[in-house]
Amino acid sequence: MPGTVYRVQPIPPDPAHTVYVDAGSIRIGIEHRLLDDAELSANYEGKDMEEIETAVAGQNIEDNGVSLHVVGADDDHEYLRFDMFEREPHYHYIEKSGERQTILDFDRVAHGEMLPWALNQLRTRLPQMLRRAGGEDLIGKLDPGKVEASLAEVERLAVEAEAELTSAKRGERS
DSSP states (O other), rough: OOOOSSOOOOOOOOGGGGGEEEOOOOOEEEEEEEEEEEHHHHHHHHHOOOOOOOOOOTTOEEEEEEEEEEETTTTOEEEEEEEESSSSSSEEETTTTSOEEEEEEEHHHHHOSEEEEEEEEHHHHHHHHHHHTTTTTHHHHHOHHHHHHHHHHHHHHHHHHHHHHHHHHHHOOO
């Protein structure tokens, strides 16, 4: 299987900065995220932090962008995450067991911009992606009509969050 496997769980969504859209048996959260060394230190310690430090190999971490969080409506577990970061966009399969997650780099050259790609995956590959993340019990409960109906709102909120990020950066440069 491609990707990098971690035994640590991802940094959870920040409830103050995440808006959820109901899609039946799943909810999709939209969040503008900042990932930097301070955020890593605030969320990991001990062996978990050692694993992160080994993975980043002394690099200074600083990236941001919009994230989509695919969460089970009944169990509140995040199964999938699409981090549409500026520098290193990627996506996660987050196993329900809590024992590991797999992160895959996103290739903009091959796939274009990540938001349209991520929305297309949610439309056409959601059952397969949930299966890989250990969400088999959700697959039979998916209502494709509800998922599709939610994606217009997810896209609107994600584009709005991207625009806010762009506007904030322009303000920093002034």
